[in-house]
Amino acid sequence: xxxxxxxxxxxxxxxxxxxxxxxxxxxxxxxxxxxxxxxxxxxxxxxxxxxxxxxxxxxxxxxxxxxxxxxxxxxxxxxxxxxxxxxxxxxxxxxxxxxxxxxxxxxxxxxxxxxxxxxxxxxxxxxxxxxxxxxxxxxxxxxxxxxxxxxxxxxxxxxxxxxxxxxxxxxxxxxxxxxxxxxxxxxxxxxxxxxxxxxxxxxxxxxxxxxxxxxxxxxxxxxxxxxxxxxxxxxxxxxxx
Amino acid sequence: xxxxxxxxxxxxxxxxxxxxxxxxxxxxxxxxxxxxxxxxxxxxxxxxxxxxxxxxxxxxxxxxxxxxxxxxxxxxxxxxxxxxxxxxxxxxxxxxxxxxxxxxxxxxxxxxxxxxxxxxxxxxxxxxxxxxxxxxxxxxxxxxxxxxxxxxxxxxxxxxxxxxxxxxxxxxxxxxxxxxxxxxxxxxxxxxxxxxxxxxxxxxxxxxxxxxxxxxxxxxxxxxxxxxxxxxxxxxxxxxxxxxxxxxxxxxxxxxxxxxxxxxxxxxxxxxxxxxxxxxxxxxxxxxxxxxxxxxxxxxxxxxxxxxxxxxxxxxxxxxxxxxxxxxxxxxxxxxxxxxxxx
Ligand SMILES: [Zn+2]
Numbered sequence: 057x058x059x060x061x062x063x064x065x066x067x068x069x070x071x072x073x074x075x076x077x078x079x080x081x082x083x084x085x086x087x088x089x090x091x092x093x094x095x096x097x098x099x100x101x102x103x104x105x106x107x108x109x110x111x112x113x114x115x116x117x118x119x120x121x122x123x124x125x126x127x128x129x130x131x132x133x134x135x136x137x138x139x140x141x142x143x144x145x146x147x148x149x150x151x152x153x154x155x156x157x158x159x160x161x162x163x164x165x166x167x168x169x170x171x172x173x174x175x176x177x178x179x180x181x182x183x184x185x186x187x188x189x190x191x192x193x194x195x196x197x198x199x200x201x202x203x204x205x206x207x208x209x210x211x212x213x214x215x216x217x218x219x220x221x222x223x224x225x226x227x228x229x230x231x232x233x234x235x236x237x238x239x240x241x242x243x244x245x246x247x248x249x250x251x252x253x254x255x256x257x258x259x260x261x262x263x264x265x266x267x268x269x270x271x272x273x274x275x276x277x278x279x280x281x282x283x284x285x286x287x288x289x290x291x292x293x294x295x296x297x
Numbered sequence: 298x299x300x301x302x303x304x305x306x307x308x309x310x311x312x313x314x315x316x317x318x319x320x321x322x323x324x325x326x327x328x329x330x331x332x333x334x335x336x337x338x339x340x341x342x343x344x345x346x347x348x349x350x351x352x353x354x355x356x357x358x359x360x361x362x363x364x365x366x367x368x369x370x371x372x373x374x375x376x377x378x379x380x381x382x383x384x385x386x387x388x389x390x391x392x393x394x395x396x397x398x399x400x401x402x403x404x405x406x407x408x409x410x411x412x413x414x415x416x417x418x419x420x421x422x423x424x425x426x427x428x429x430x431x432x433x434x435x436x437x438x439x440x441x442x443x444x445x446x447x448x449x450x451x452x453x454x455x456x457x458x459x460x461x462x463x464x465x466x467x468x469x470x471x472x473x474x475x476x477x478x479x480x481x482x483x484x485x486x487x488x489x490x491x492x493x494x495x496x497x498x499x500x501x502x503x504x505x506x507x508x509x510x511x512x513x514x515x516x517x518x519x520x521x522x523x524x525x526x527x528x529x530x531x532x533x534x535x536x537x538x539x540x541x542x543x544x545x546x547x548x549x550x551x552x553x554x555x556x557x558x559x560x561x562x563x564x565x566x567x568x569x570x571x572x573x574x575x576x577x578x579x580x581x582x583x584x585x586x587x588x589x590x591x592x593x594x595x596x597x598x599x600x601x602x603x604x605x606x607x608x609x610x611x612x613x614x615x616x617x618x619x620x621x622x623x624x625x626x627x628x629x630x631x632x633x634x635x636x637x638x639x640x
Contacts, residue, residue, distance in 0.1 A: 293336030
């Protein structure tokens with residue numbers, strides 16, 4: 057199976073081509089601000105290097121969020137349009153899970169990847185390796201960094217935090233709870249090889265049209281609107297004309 | 298090499314997700330438009346993040362439906378085209394990203410299109426273009442007079458210094474309790490009222506071709522607020538008629554002045570506000586009186602709003618002139634035509 061894996065959830069932009077568990081090519085850029093400029097040229101270059109054509113790709117695996125709204129939209133739009141136009145499989149994997157996979161299987165720690173979500177908040181989830189499988193213990197969510205650390209202090213085993221402790225976040229943290237350690241920063245960089253492996257064995261999305269990023273937050277405008285209009289729960293706000 | 302000249306066009310610059318198949322730049326085979334108006338009505342205007350989220354929900358449905366309705370497949374296409382600006386960056390990015398993927402996946406040329414050129418080419422479905430030509434582009438985001446000495450050359454000779462005409466409609470609409478977008482309702486009310494308030498006509502006297510609507514907007518809002526304070530209820534039809542009369546007067550006056558300075562063969566009326574009946578009727582009358590030899594092409598009503606068919610029509614011309622985008626094409630939210638230096 058020929059897999060294209062894409063992750064532009066946060067600052068790093070990463071693409072990998074994987075065939076039957078083997079990594080053929082990967083590129084990660086960690087200096088660019090604009091994933092929209094570099095993503096397609098990178099995909100094109102790697103596909104040419106391994107001498108595939110676009111039509112050879114069997115499956116596209118994408119880090120579906122959470123992360124930067126624009127970032128996860130670029131990856132998800134690229135992935136779903138490619139799957140739709142080439143009629144191939146589409147698989148979404150949590151962007152946090154991709155980072156959690158940087159920890160070796162066999163470790164018994166609770167693995168907590170996190171991304172800075174601004175204003176003292178993070179996107180975070182809790183994972184653990186159980187019998188060779190990475191299991192989600194607590195679903196990915198959007199919460200205050202201080203709330204996350206309070207919760208982790210109550211976990212009855214060692215916890216490893218994976219992610220970039222930005223200055224913004226560090227200002228929120230007095231000291232980590234005794235059972236919590238912060239992994240070296242390299243472990244917080246996502247690997248699209250891991251992403252491809254995670255997505256290779258998973259069932260493909262049943263339908264491509266409804267595939268959207270996992271934002272984990274409704275927009276501020278909608279939150280305010282819902283407060284003023286409790287109980288209104290229309291699903292389809294977009295219609296064809 | 299495809300025998301038919303078919304372009305698959307994308308338009309997602311604001312709050313409409315649209316994909317179309319256009320043949321020879323003149324024939325619409327399909328034009329799928331998914332509008333988000335009902336969503337943004339909740340907020341009284343377009344919320345960019347909400348718009349971007351809706352675009353990604355609809356993009357592949359629109360692609361599939363555009364091809365199905367046109368009865369064609371990717372192998373029949375000559376090129377893929379996309380609006381890359383101006384517009385909301387998050388919205389533009391969904392269309393630009395999707396168009397790049399489709400072009401790459403099927404190894405098709407990618408043609409970048411300026412959204413405003415697209416609006417202008419909505420009129421191409423009515424008749425052939427003859428140069429030199431002038432266009433009045435009026436929409437929610439833009440109010441411009443564009444001079445085209447020849448095909449594929451656009452020069453702005455007049456533009457709004459503050460609000461776009463459509464924006465002014467939405468703002469005074471809010472004061473009158475009209476849902477966003479307000480243009481259509483105000484237009485209907487105006488037809489039932491009289492210009493009794495005589496709002497200011499901005500920049501009518503000044504010797505340039507620029508527009509301004511913020512003074513009119515303030516005068517309107519002050520009139521309504523002062524009446525409110527006196528506990529007086531003003532006639533909404535007369536208010537609408539007075540506002541519209543002022544807008545139409547300024548647009549018509551500046552357009553005629555532009556035609557005076559730049560002799561042309563055709564005048565094109567395009568953009569969302571071009572659907573306004575007051576404006577259409579007025580320009581028809583003035584043109585017949587002052588410029589009977591200048592042919593007026595009005596974009597069809599259903600193509601005045603944002604749609605991908607107009608992008609496909611503009612793309613056909615761009616394609617012929619060799620415009621091609623590479624895979625690093627990015628959204629350019631502030632994309633503009635050149636401004637004439639001499640003015
Ligand atoms: Zn427009």
